[in-house]
Amino acid sequence: MPLRQRISSLSNVRNSYKILIIRGALVNTLPKTILLHAQSLPEGGVLSPKEFLHLGSRAAIDQALSRMTKEGKLLRVGRGTYVTPIYSRFGTRPPAPEKVVASLAAQSGEIVATHGASAANALGLTQQVPIREVYVTSGRTRKLKLGRSEVLVKHVPRWMLVLGTGPAGAAVRALAWMGPTHADESLATLRRTLPPSEWRALASSRAALPSWMARAIGEEAARG
Numbered sequence: 001m002p003l004r005q006r007i008s009s010l011s012n013v014r015n016s017y018k019i020l021i022i023r024g025a026l027v028n029t030l031p032k033t034i035l036l037h038a039q040s041l042p043e044g045g046v047l048s049p050k051e052f053l054h055l056g057s058r059a060a061i062d063q064a065l066s067r068m069t070k071e072g073k074l075l076r077v078g079r080g081t082y083v084t085p086i087y088s089r090f091g092t093r094p095p096a097p098e099k100v101v102a103s104l105a106a107q108s109g110e111i112v113a114t115h116g117a118s119a120a121n122a123l124g125l126t127q128q129v130p131i132r133e134v135y136v137t138s139g140r141t142r143k144l145k146l147g148r149s150e151v152l153v154k155h156v157p158r159w160m161l162v163l164g165t166g167p168a169g170a171a172v173r174a175l176a177w178m179g180p181t182h183a184d185e186s187l188a189t190l191r192r193t194l195p196p197s198e199w200r201a202l203a204s205s206r207a208a209l210p211s212w213m214a215r216a217i218g219e220e221a222a223r224g
Contacts, residue, residue, distance in 0.1 A: 030056055031064045035073055038084045044099025046107055047074070047082040077144045094146035097133050101144075101153065110139035111161045112153065116177025119170035124193060125178055125186045136160060136173065162208045167194055168201040175213055183216035191220055 033055060038047055049061045065082055068074045074082045075094055083100055085092045105112035113119075115134040120126045133149065136156040144151040160176060163169035171190050178186045191199055203221045206214035 030060060031068055034061075034064055035068060038074060038082070041084065041103075042099070043086060044083060044095040044101075044103045046077070046100065046103045048080055048107070050080075075146070077146055078142055081144075094149070097144070097146055097149070097151045100146065101135050101151070104144075104153070105137075108139055110137050111164065112137045112139075113161060113165045113169060113173065115154070116160075116173035116175075120174035120177050120186075123167075123170060123174050123190065125174055125182075125189055159208050159210065163201060163205055166201075167198040168205070171198070171202050172205070172209065172213075175216075176210075180212045180216070183213065184220070187216055187220040 030052070034047070034052060037051075038045070041047075047065075049058060049065060052061045055061070065074065065076075069076050069082065072085065072092070075085055076082055077094075077100060081104070083095050083103075086095055101112050104110075112135050114122070115130065115136055117126075117128065117130040117134070121129055133151040135151070135153045137153050138158065138161050139153075139155065141155045142153050144153065160173055161169065163172055171194060174190075175183060175186055190202070194202065203217055206217055209217070
Protein backbone atom coordinates (compact mmCIF):
# COMPACT_ATOMS: atom_id res chain seq x y z
CA MET A 1 0.00 0.00 0.00
CA PRO A 2 1.39 3.43 -0.94
CA LEU A 3 2.55 5.58 1.97
CA ARG A 4 -0.11 8.24 1.33
CA GLN A 5 -2.90 5.64 1.48
CA ARG A 6 -1.50 4.15 4.69
CA ILE A 7 -1.41 7.58 6.32
CA SER A 8 -4.99 8.29 5.20
CA SER A 9 -6.15 4.92 6.51
CA LEU A 10 -4.42 5.48 9.84
CA SER A 11 -6.05 8.92 10.10
CA ASN A 12 -9.49 7.38 9.53
CA VAL A 13 -8.87 4.80 12.26
CA ARG A 14 -7.81 7.52 14.68
CA ASN A 15 -10.91 9.60 13.89
CA SER A 16 -13.14 6.57 14.35
CA TYR A 17 -11.43 5.85 17.68
CA LYS A 18 -12.03 9.44 18.80
CA ILE A 19 -15.70 9.15 17.88
CA LEU A 20 -15.97 5.91 19.86
CA ILE A 21 -14.36 7.59 22.87
CA ILE A 22 -16.77 10.54 22.66
CA ARG A 23 -19.76 8.25 22.33
CA GLY A 24 -18.52 6.12 25.21
CA ALA A 25 -18.11 9.19 27.39
CA LEU A 26 -21.64 10.28 26.51
CA VAL A 27 -23.04 6.87 27.42
CA ASN A 28 -21.22 6.99 30.77
CA THR A 29 -22.01 10.59 31.70
CA LEU A 30 -25.63 10.81 30.53
CA PRO A 31 -27.09 8.69 33.37
CA LYS A 32 -24.96 10.59 35.90
CA THR A 33 -26.18 13.94 34.58
CA ILE A 34 -29.81 12.82 34.67
CA LEU A 35 -29.44 11.42 38.18
CA LEU A 36 -27.72 14.55 39.50
CA HIS A 37 -30.58 16.66 38.14
CA ALA A 38 -33.19 14.29 39.59
CA GLN A 39 -31.56 14.37 43.03
CA SER A 40 -31.48 18.18 42.98
CA LEU A 41 -35.28 18.35 42.74
CA PRO A 42 -37.55 18.52 45.81
CA GLU A 43 -39.62 15.49 46.76
CA GLY A 44 -42.06 14.65 43.99
CA GLY A 45 -40.19 16.60 41.31
CA VAL A 46 -40.86 15.03 37.91
CA LEU A 47 -38.46 14.35 35.04
CA SER A 48 -39.28 14.25 31.34
CA PRO A 49 -37.01 12.83 28.62
CA LYS A 50 -37.43 16.08 26.67
CA GLU A 51 -35.48 17.94 29.36
CA PHE A 52 -32.31 16.12 28.28
CA LEU A 53 -32.51 16.24 24.48
CA HIS A 54 -29.58 18.67 24.42
CA LEU A 55 -27.39 15.89 25.87
CA GLY A 56 -28.05 13.13 23.34
CA SER A 57 -30.53 11.37 21.11
CA ARG A 58 -34.00 10.49 22.36
CA ALA A 59 -33.11 6.79 22.10
CA ALA A 60 -30.03 7.25 24.31
CA ILE A 61 -32.01 9.23 26.87
CA ASP A 62 -34.84 6.67 26.96
CA GLN A 63 -32.27 3.89 27.36
CA ALA A 64 -30.59 5.71 30.26
CA LEU A 65 -33.92 6.36 32.00
CA SER A 66 -34.99 2.76 31.52
CA ARG A 67 -31.72 1.44 32.95
CA MET A 68 -31.90 3.71 36.00
CA THR A 69 -35.50 2.63 36.58
CA LYS A 70 -34.47 -1.04 36.53
CA GLU A 71 -31.68 -0.22 38.98
CA GLY A 72 -34.17 1.46 41.34
CA LYS A 73 -32.59 4.89 41.02
CA LEU A 74 -35.73 6.32 39.38
CA LEU A 75 -39.43 5.44 39.42
CA ARG A 76 -41.50 5.56 36.25
CA VAL A 77 -44.86 6.96 37.37
CA GLY A 78 -46.38 7.37 33.92
CA ARG A 79 -45.57 7.59 30.25
CA GLY A 80 -42.52 9.84 29.91
CA THR A 81 -42.67 10.80 33.60
CA TYR A 82 -40.10 9.82 36.22
CA VAL A 83 -39.44 10.69 39.86
CA THR A 84 -36.74 9.95 42.40
CA PRO A 85 -37.52 7.55 45.27
CA ILE A 86 -37.14 8.84 48.81
CA TYR A 87 -34.41 7.22 50.93
CA SER A 88 -34.47 7.22 54.73
CA ARG A 89 -33.28 5.08 57.63
CA PHE A 90 -36.62 3.25 57.39
CA GLY A 91 -36.01 2.23 53.78
CA THR A 92 -37.10 3.46 50.36
CA ARG A 93 -40.53 4.83 49.47
CA PRO A 94 -42.17 6.64 46.54
CA PRO A 95 -42.63 10.41 46.91
CA ALA A 96 -45.93 11.66 48.38
CA PRO A 97 -48.70 11.63 45.73
CA GLU A 98 -49.75 15.22 46.39
CA LYS A 99 -46.18 16.41 45.75
CA VAL A 100 -45.92 14.50 42.49
CA VAL A 101 -49.28 15.89 41.36
CA ALA A 102 -48.26 19.45 42.29
CA SER A 103 -45.02 19.04 40.32
CA LEU A 104 -46.91 17.73 37.29
CA ALA A 105 -49.26 20.72 37.45
CA ALA A 106 -46.33 23.14 37.60
CA GLN A 107 -44.60 21.44 34.68
CA SER A 108 -47.65 21.22 32.39
CA GLY A 109 -49.38 24.47 33.36
CA GLU A 110 -52.68 22.72 34.05
CA ILE A 111 -54.81 23.07 37.17
CA VAL A 112 -54.78 20.01 39.44
CA ALA A 113 -56.87 19.90 42.61
CA THR A 114 -58.27 17.50 45.18
CA HIS A 115 -61.28 15.42 44.21
CA GLY A 116 -64.73 16.36 45.50
CA ALA A 117 -64.82 13.45 47.94
CA SER A 118 -61.57 14.56 49.58
CA ALA A 119 -62.71 18.19 49.55
CA ALA A 120 -66.01 17.29 51.22
CA ASN A 121 -64.21 15.41 53.97
CA ALA A 122 -61.68 18.20 54.53
CA LEU A 123 -64.46 20.81 54.72
CA GLY A 124 -66.45 18.80 57.27
CA LEU A 125 -69.36 17.95 54.96
CA THR A 126 -68.93 14.18 55.33
CA GLN A 127 -67.15 11.72 57.57
CA GLN A 128 -66.40 9.41 54.66
CA VAL A 129 -62.69 9.06 53.96
CA PRO A 130 -61.83 8.32 50.31
CA ILE A 131 -60.09 4.98 49.88
CA ARG A 132 -58.46 5.80 46.55
CA GLU A 133 -56.19 8.73 45.72
CA VAL A 134 -57.98 10.78 43.05
CA TYR A 135 -57.26 14.27 41.76
CA VAL A 136 -59.06 16.36 39.15
CA THR A 137 -57.40 18.29 36.36
CA SER A 138 -57.98 20.67 33.49
CA GLY A 139 -55.62 18.44 31.48
CA ARG A 140 -55.95 14.90 30.26
CA THR A 141 -56.92 11.92 32.38
CA ARG A 142 -54.04 9.62 33.34
CA LYS A 143 -52.93 7.16 36.00
CA LEU A 144 -49.76 7.50 38.05
CA LYS A 145 -47.98 4.48 39.48
CA LEU A 146 -46.30 5.19 42.82
CA GLY A 147 -44.90 1.97 44.19
CA ARG A 148 -47.84 -0.31 44.88
CA SER A 149 -50.33 2.55 44.78
CA GLU A 150 -52.13 3.96 41.78
CA VAL A 151 -53.23 7.59 41.63
CA LEU A 152 -55.93 8.70 39.21
CA VAL A 153 -55.73 12.22 37.76
CA LYS A 154 -59.12 12.77 36.11
CA HIS A 155 -60.19 15.40 33.62
CA VAL A 156 -63.23 17.39 34.76
CA PRO A 157 -65.36 20.20 33.26
CA ARG A 158 -63.96 23.73 33.49
CA TRP A 159 -66.57 24.90 36.03
CA MET A 160 -65.22 22.50 38.65
CA LEU A 161 -61.91 24.37 38.58
CA VAL A 162 -63.23 27.88 38.02
CA LEU A 163 -62.22 28.96 41.55
CA GLY A 164 -58.87 27.17 41.53
CA THR A 165 -57.38 25.13 44.34
CA GLY A 166 -58.30 27.30 47.35
CA PRO A 167 -61.15 26.78 49.85
CA ALA A 168 -63.83 28.25 47.55
CA GLY A 169 -62.72 25.97 44.71
CA ALA A 170 -62.71 22.99 47.06
CA ALA A 171 -66.27 23.95 48.09
CA VAL A 172 -67.43 23.81 44.47
CA ARG A 173 -66.02 20.30 44.02
CA ALA A 174 -67.37 19.19 47.39
CA LEU A 175 -70.87 20.40 46.49
CA ALA A 176 -70.65 18.61 43.13
CA TRP A 177 -69.74 15.37 44.92
CA MET A 178 -72.44 15.78 47.60
CA GLY A 179 -75.07 16.43 44.93
CA PRO A 180 -78.33 18.47 44.82
CA THR A 181 -79.98 16.45 47.60
CA HIS A 182 -77.44 17.60 50.21
CA ALA A 183 -76.79 21.06 48.78
CA ASP A 184 -78.76 23.09 51.36
CA GLU A 185 -77.23 21.50 54.45
CA SER A 186 -73.77 21.53 52.90
CA LEU A 187 -74.01 25.23 52.07
CA ALA A 188 -75.20 26.07 55.58
CA THR A 189 -72.05 24.41 56.91
CA LEU A 190 -69.83 26.10 54.33
CA ARG A 191 -71.21 29.52 55.16
CA ARG A 192 -70.23 29.02 58.80
CA THR A 193 -66.81 27.51 58.19
CA LEU A 194 -65.41 29.22 55.09
CA PRO A 195 -63.47 32.46 55.57
CA PRO A 196 -65.72 35.42 54.58
CA SER A 197 -63.61 36.20 51.51
CA GLU A 198 -63.90 32.59 50.30
CA TRP A 199 -67.67 32.56 50.86
CA ARG A 200 -67.97 35.76 48.82
CA ALA A 201 -65.86 34.21 46.06
CA LEU A 202 -68.16 31.17 46.03
CA ALA A 203 -71.31 33.30 45.98
CA SER A 204 -70.00 35.51 43.17
CA SER A 205 -69.15 32.56 40.91
CA ARG A 206 -72.76 31.40 40.45
CA ALA A 207 -72.89 32.31 36.74
CA ALA A 208 -70.18 29.73 35.97
CA LEU A 209 -71.78 26.88 37.95
CA PRO A 210 -74.54 24.35 37.17
CA SER A 211 -78.08 25.69 37.67
CA TRP A 212 -78.88 23.57 40.73
CA MET A 213 -75.71 24.66 42.49
CA ALA A 214 -76.10 28.33 41.53
CA ARG A 215 -79.68 28.32 42.83
CA ALA A 216 -78.72 26.70 46.13
CA ILE A 217 -75.83 29.11 46.70
CA GLY A 218 -78.07 32.08 45.85
CA GLU A 219 -80.74 30.94 48.30
CA GLU A 220 -78.21 30.47 51.10
CA ALA A 221 -76.65 33.90 50.39
CA ALA A 222 -80.12 35.51 50.44
CA ARG A 223 -80.79 34.22 53.94
CA GLY A 224 -78.45 36.91 55.21
